[in-house]
Structures are given as structure tokens and as C-alpha cells.
Amino acid sequence: MCPPDHFGIEYEINPWMSIQQGSDPERAAGQWRALERTLEDLGVAIDLMTPEKGLPDLVFTANAGLVYRDTFIASRFRFGVRQGETPHFEAWGRARGFEVLTPPEGMNFEGAGDALFCGETLFAGYRFRSDVRSHHWVGERLGVEVLPMELVDPRYYHLDTCFCPLEAGVAVYYPGAFDDYGRAVIRGRIPTLIEVRAEEAQSFSCNAVVVGRTVVLNQGAPALAADLQRLGYATRTLELSEFIKSGGSAKCLTLRVDGEEAAAWKAAGSAASP
Amino acid sequence: MASREKSSEARAAGSGEEIEVRGHIVDSLLLPKILDRILQMGGTFEIRECRIGVQRSDPSYARIGIRADTPEAVAEIIGDLVEHGASPVHPEDVRTVPADVAAAFPENFYSTTNQRTQVRVKGRWIDVEDQEMDCGVALDAAAGRARCIPMVHVELGMPIVVGHAGVRVLPEERSRETSLFGFMSSNVSSEKPKAVSLQGVADSIRATRADGKKVLLVGGPAIVHTGSAPHVARLIREGWIQTLFAGNALATHDIEQSLYGTSLGVSIAKGEAIEHGHEHHLRAINAIRRLGGIRAAVDQGVVTSGIMYECVKQGVDFVLAGSIRDDGPLPDVVTDVLVAQDRMRASVRDVGFALCIATALHSIATGNLLPAWVKVVCVDINPATVTKLADRGSFQTIGIVTDVEPFLRSLAAELTAGGAETGPGA
Numbered sequence: 001m002c003p004p005d006h007f008g009i010e011y012e013i014n015p016w017m018s019i020q021q022g023s024d025p026e027r028a029a030g031q032w033r034a035l036e037r038t039l040e041d042l043g044v045a046i047d048l049m050t051p052e053k054g055l056p057d058l059v060f061t062a063n064a065g066l067v068y069r070d071t072f073i074a075s076r077f078r079f080g081v082r083q084g085e086t087p088h089f090e091a092w093g094r095a096r097g098f099e100v101l102t103p104p105e106g107m108n109f110e111g112a113g114d115a116l117f118c119g120e121t122l123f124a125g126y127r128f129r130s131d132v133r134s135h136h137w138v139g140e141r142l143g144v145e146v147l148p149m150e151l152v153d154p155r156y157y158h159l160d161t162c163f164c165p166l167e168a169g170v171a172v173y174y175p176g177a178f179d180d181y182g183r184a185v186i187r188g189r190i191p192t193l194i195e196v197r198a199e200e201a202q203s204f205s206c207n208a209v210v211v212g213r214t215v216v217l218n219q220g221a222p223a224l225a226a227d228l229q230r231l232g233y234a235t236r237t238l239e240l241s242e243f244i245k246s247g248g249s250a251k252c253l254t255l256r257v258d259g260e261e262a263a264a265w266k267a268a269g270s271a272a273s274p
Numbered sequence: 275m276a277s278r279e280k281s282s283e284a285r286a287a288g289s290g291e292e293i294e295v296r297g298h299i300v301d302s303l304l305l306p307k308i309l310d311r312i313l314q315m316g317g318t319f320e321i322r323e324c325r326i327g328v329q330r331s332d333p334s335y336a337r338i339g340i341r342a343d344t345p346e347a348v349a350e351i352i353g354d355l356v357e358h359g360a361s362p363v364h365p366e367d368v369r370t371v372p373a374d375v376a377a378a379f380p381e382n383f384y385s386t387t388n389q390r391t392q393v394r395v396k397g398r399w400i401d402v403e404d405q406e407m408d409c410g411v412a413l414d415a416a417a418g419r420a421r422c423i424p425m426v427h428v429e430l431g432m433p434i435v436v437g438h439a440g441v442r443v444l445p446e447e448r449s450r451e452t453s454l455f456g457f458m459s460s461n462v463s464s465e466k467p468k469a470v471s472l473q474g475v476a477d478s479i480r481a482t483r484a485d486g487k488k489v490l491l492v493g494g495p496a497i498v499h500t501g502s503a504p505h506v507a508r509l510i511r512e513g514w515i516q517t518l519f520a521g522n523a524l525a526t527h528d529i530e531q532s533l534y535g536t537s538l539g540v541s542i543a544k545g546e547a548i549e550h551g552h553e554h555h556l557r558a559i560n561a562i563r564r565l566g567g568i569r570a571a572v573d574q575g576v577v578t579s580g581i582m583y584e585c586v587k588q589g590v591d592f593v594l595a596g597s598i599r600d601d602g603p604l605p606d607v608v609t610d611v612l613v614a615q616d617r618m619r620a621s622v623r624d625v626g627f628a629l630c631i632a633t634a635l636h637s638i639a640t641g642n643l644l645p646a647w648v649k650v651v652c653v654d655i656n657p658a659t660v661t662k663l664a665d666r667g668s669f670q671t672i673g674i675v676t677d678v679e680p681f682l683r684s685l686a687a688e689l690t691a692g693g694a695e696t697g698p699g700a
Contacts, residue, residue, distance in 0.1 A: 120330070132304070132359030136297035136333070145330045147302040148359065181303040189301070 002049035004032045004059045013079045014157050016247035028242035042211040060248045061255040064089035065111040068142050072098035075111040078129050107134035113158035117263035118165035122146045125159025149182035160251045164206045165262030174201035194227045204249035210261045218249045291348050293360040296335045315351045317342040368393040368440030370413045370433035377426050379410045384435040386422050388646040393420045394440040405645035407667050411435040471674045476688040487626025488516035492640045494633030495523035498537045500679040505686035510584035512690045517621050518592040522603040525582050530558040532580040559602035567605045593617045632678045634659045641668030
């Protein structure tokens with residue numbers, strides 16, 4: 001995680017951001033600390049990035065890159081305003097002992113924002129931020145199956161805003177963010193699915209952090225919480241409204257460095273644990 | 275019925291291209307999606323090759339022929355499919371039309387970038403020569419050659435490339451780790467480590483010379499005002515600069531310094547205005563005009579030091595381009611901007627590295643002429659100058675925001691023999 005010391009809305013690169021509306025630094029700091037405390041309470045060890053002035057979105061560490069075993073594929077951001085984050089994330093990866101790879105010039109790839117393992121397969125979002133070519137490149141480099149799915153609603157510009165794997169074969173998703181093909185891929189490949197309603201998707205409920213069998217998510221999704229509980233998951237709800245103004249919530253504020261719960265390679269016990 | 279036959283005939287006779295798509299295109303449904311989109315957009319397809327991965331992690335591959343009524347329709351379909359990971363193969367030959375007006379391109383001309391470009395002629399890809407942004411491409415089909423041509427040089431009847439078909443751009447693959455041009459390429463900042471930047475510039479200059487390419491210096495008058503002229507003179511004397519682009523001002527102030535020890539009337543040694551010093555620059559210009567030019571002034575022993583002196587002595591190719599506010603100007607100044615552009619164009623051909631120092635307009639003018647693979651370092655106290663250059667398409671530019679005097683002093687110390695002899699103020 002990266003503390004929100006320099007977080008703010010300094011530009012508009014998604015439909016949630018409004019420079020005029022801005023965000024409240026004190027409230028943001030409080031909400032971020034509450035997330036940190038919740039994760040610590042769940043037994044998570046947290047590694048902190050150093051915040052950098054002028055990089056307000058560095059707090060969204062899910063976009064740092066993609067972790068796979070001891071490899072870290074650093075992001076290549078689509079928008080110039082975020083491109084300055086890459087060297088910090090690369091340096092972080094190197095300092096933690098990862099083999100750091102960067103997609104070639106001309107590709108756009110926004111890390112765990114757009115590429116999420118569910119089982120053996122990497123589910124990948126494209127169109128608004130990452131592109132298909134970069135997902136193919138990642139798949140080739142890692143030797144894993146990659147399924148690119150087109151995102152069609154600009155409010156759900158990253159895959160992690162509308163799709164959340166819980167464990168191999170189980171995921172939460174908001175169908176309205178995908179086209180027919182994308183929906184068919186998810187339905188065809190993930191046997192247990194929780195569909196999120198439009199009004200609850202808007203509260204960024206898919207942007208959740210999964211720790212063991214606990215799901216940490218933003219408040220405002222009671223139906224989803226009930227569905228999760230029926231499947232045997234505990235939920236922790238937080239208020240992350242200041243970050244939603246920037247188009248991110250719990251998941252965006254974290255990068256799981258030992259593999260997401262749903263990633264098959266994590267279960268195989270070969271985590272990098274740097 | 276007749277019209278349907280006509281349209282299917284037209285389609286058969288219409289325009290076609292091939293695309294290829296690879297990756298996990300079967301399970302991700304990208305392949306069916308691409309085929310559906312071709313039909314939705316009014317095209318037809320033919321799968322010409324398809325290899326399906328054996329295991330789940332194996333990628334698959336498909337080569338697909340696409341046809342539609344018009345080249346525009348095909349281009350539109352391909353433009354859409356590229357978003358879904360497809361890339362065109364076997365495009366058509368490039369199309370040209372003869373220029374119908376001299377000094378202007380035909381409608382729908384292909385407008386160049388500064389990136390390496392190729393055109394397809396009789397099924398073969400040939401490199402476009404003299405790569406330069408914001409030009410057209412003139413084709414000599416008989417000789418099998420294509421070159422960038424500025425608008426003003428178009429002659430009546432010259433075959434000019436139109437449309438995008440048969441043109442491909444090969445972006446520079448830049449390594450991220452190996453040099454200054456790797457890790458410095460983030461953004462313009464005054465907070466970069468200067469010693470590392472300087473070392474990177476010095477290494478690039480050495481590498482350029484080792485490659486047998488020329489180093490170009492594009493300089494503004496601030497080089498002289500800040501007392502950096504001796505550093506530049508030393509770099510030229512020791513063979514580190516082969517080409518100089520500047521305006522009347524740099525040359526004038528440099529010569530004024532040689533003749534009077536002042537720059538715009540201010541003593542370089544003392545930093546004070548000299549009495550009647552404001553006349554010096556005009557007197558300097560007048561002296562050179564009376565002798566006929568800078569070379570004559572050096573040959574006759576009138577100018578005995580400075581940047582322009584070293585240029586003449588070392589045979590450095592210099593282009594001084596005029597501006598509306600020039601005093602004089604010096605007889606060497608090219609006052610017709612189009613002629614100056616052409617002189618610069620000819621002089622950048624073998625340049626492998628360009629160092630732009632403290633001049634916005636000359637830097638941008640030079641950036642416009644350079645292909646993207648020529649490294650450009652722009653040094654200026656004002657970050658906006660550096661940003662401007664990058665914003666105008668010279669994205670390969672590395673910006674260093676710093677005072678030019680310490681930069682040039684350190685660069686000269688790094689590159690030249692008398693490294694320790696750093697002059698006053700060191």
C-alpha cells in the first residue's frame with residue numbers, strides 16, 4: 001500500500017474524477033488508515049511504498065504491475081499523468097527481489113488493475129487502459145493462459161472495478177461492464193458467479209480485497225454482502241468515498257504481493273514472499 | 275436482384291487486406307468476435323490459416339483475409355480490429371497520385387512522422403529516405419526509391435503517396451535500462467540527478483563519434499551571455515562538435531566577445547556594463563560585414579577566438595538562420611527561412627546526436643527535421659522549452675533543466691583533454 005500523503009484529484013482521466021469536486025485529504029487519510037487497520041486485523045503484513053509529490057494516484061498500488069511468483073511486470077500507463085509512477089513501482093519491485101519486466105514501448109498495461117488470476121487463467125480487461133497486444137505479451141512471458149475481455153462502460157475502466165475473483169472457480173462480477181463475448185467468457189470459465197447489480201456496482205463493490213475467506217469492500221452493497229455470506233464469506237465494509245471520487249476503492253489501494261487468494265499458483269505454495 | 279448481384283460483384287472486385295491475430299483467441303472468444311465484427315461492419319472474411327494451441331497455455335494463430343467494397347471500408351474494419359489485437363499483414367502497394375499543383379501536396383496525401391517508415395512497392399517494402407516529420411512521400415517507382423519531401427519542394431507531376439495503405443511505420447524500440455535514454459525518459463524535471471545526466475550526455479557524444487556520426491549543437495545566445503563560449507569553443511577545438519545551428523545572435527555575441535570582451539556590452543570577465551558597450555555588437559557586425567564574412571575575418575586575423583573562430587578553424591559546418599529582429603545581420607546569416615531550412619536539412623543527414631542548448635525556436639526547428647532515432651538532449655533553464663520540443667513530436671527528446679554555464683563547463687571538463695583547466699569561477 002502507499003499512504004495517501006499526496007493523494008488528490010489533479011487531473012481527470014476517468015468519468016469519476018472531477019477536479020472541481022476534489023477530495024478531502026483528511027477524510028481520505030482517515031479512510032485509508034481504516035483500510036490498513038482492517039487488513040492488519042485480518043493478519044495481513046503490509047509493505048508501504050513511499051508517497052511521491054506530484055503522483056496523486058500512486059496510492060492505487062493495484063496499478064503498479066502484475067505479480068506472478070517471483071516476477072513483477074511493471075505497468076505502462078496509458079495516460080502521461082500516471083507514467084511517472086512506473087519508475088517508482090519498478091524500483092519497489094527490484095528492492096523486494098522480484099525479476100522486473102516492463103512491456104515494450106507502445107504497449108499499454110495497467111497491472112493488477114486489468115489482469116487478475118482466477119485459477120490457472122489470467123483474466124484481462126482491455127479497451128480503456130490496457131490493450132490486447134500487451135495482454136498477449138504478458139501471457140507469453142509468463143507462459144499462462146490469458147483471456148482478454150473488452151470493457152464497454154467507461155465507468156468500469158479497469159477490470160478490477162467490475163470483476164473480483166474470490167477463489168479458483170468463484171468470482172464476483174458486474175455483467176454490465178462487459179460485452180456479450182466478455183460475459184460469455186466469464187460464464188463459460190467460472191462456475192460459481194455472484195452478479196452485482198448496477199446500483200451496487202456503482203459503489204465500487206467489485207473493487208474488493210479478498211483475504212482468506214473475508215472480503216473487504218466499500219459500503220453500499222448490502223445485496224452483494226448477503227450473497228457473499230450465503231457462500232460462506234465474511235465481509236468487512238468500509239467507507240472509501242474519497243477514493244471513489246478518483247475511481248478506485250479497496251482493491252485499487254492494495255497490491256497483493258504473494259498472489260491473490262484465487263490464483264492457482266499461490267495455492268501451489270510457490271509464493272515469492274519477498 | 276440485379277442490384278444484389280452488382281453489389282456482390284463489387285465486393286468480389288472490391289478491396290482486400292489480410293490480418294493476423296494470435297494469443298488465446300479461442301477461449302477468450304476474440305476470434306469469433308473479430309469475425310463477427312467484420313460482418314457487422316459490412317465486410318466478408320476468409321480464414322486462410324488457423325493453428326489452435328494444443329494445451330491451454332499455448333497461444334493460437336489465425337490469418338484472415340478481409341474484403342469490403344472500398345479501401346476506406348477495409349481500412350475502417352482494420353482500424354476497429356486492431357483494438358481487439360489484430361494486426362494487418364500483406365497490405366496493398368502504396369498508392370500515389372501526381373502532384374497537380376507545384377509546391378503543394380495532392381489531396382489526401384500521406385503526412386509523415388519522424389519515425390522510420392516504409393512503403394510497399396510491387397510487393398516489396400522499401401525504406402523511406404530522408405525521414406522527417408510533417409512532409410509528404412515522393413515515390414520514384416522506376417528506381418524503387420521513396421523519400422520524404424517538404425511541401426515547398428513538390429514539383430508538378432511528382433508522384434506523391436496518398437492514403438495509409440501500403441505505408442507502415444516502425445516505431446523505435448528503445449531499451450529502458452541501458453542508457454540515459456532509458457531511465458531518463460520519464461518527464462521533464464529539474465530534480466534529476468545532474469551528474470548522471472551529464473555523464474549520459476558525455477557517453478552519448480562519445481558513442482556517436484565512435485559510430486562515425488556527427489554531433490550537432492543547436493545553441494542560443496545565452497551560451498555567450500553566461501560566459502560559456504570558451505567551453506563550447508574547447509569542445510569544438512577538440513573535435514566533439516561537427517555541426518552548429520544558431521542564429522545571428524549567438525554568432526554576433528561570440529564575435530563581439532572576441533573583439534571587445536563583451537556580450538551585448540556587458541563585460542564577460544567583470545559582469546559589468548562597459549561605457550558605450552551597447553554599440554559593441556553593432557560594431558562587431560559592421561566589422562564582419564566590411565570584411566565579407568566570418569571566414570574572412572578569421573583568415574585575416576581579426577577574429578582570433580571564440581565559437582565561430584573554432585568553427586572556421588576546425589571546418590565545422592555551421593548554419594546561421596535569420597530572424598525578423600536581427601541586427602545587421604552578419605553576412606553568413608541565411609535570411610530566407612526556406613533556404614535556411616534546406617541548409618539545415620542537408621546538414622542533419624549524418625547527425626547521430628543533437629544537443630540543443632538555451633534556444634526554443636532553433637531547437638524546435640531542428641527537432642522537426644530530425645528522424646526519431648537521432649537522440650536529442652535539450653538543456654534549458656526553462657522547463658517549458660524542453661516540454662515544447664517534446665510536445666511537437668520530437669518525443670525522443672531528453673530534457674535537462676539547468677543553468678547552461680555549469681552544464682557546459684562540466685561537459686567540456688568531462689570530454690576534453692584539459693579536464694582540470696576549468697577556467698575562472700571553477
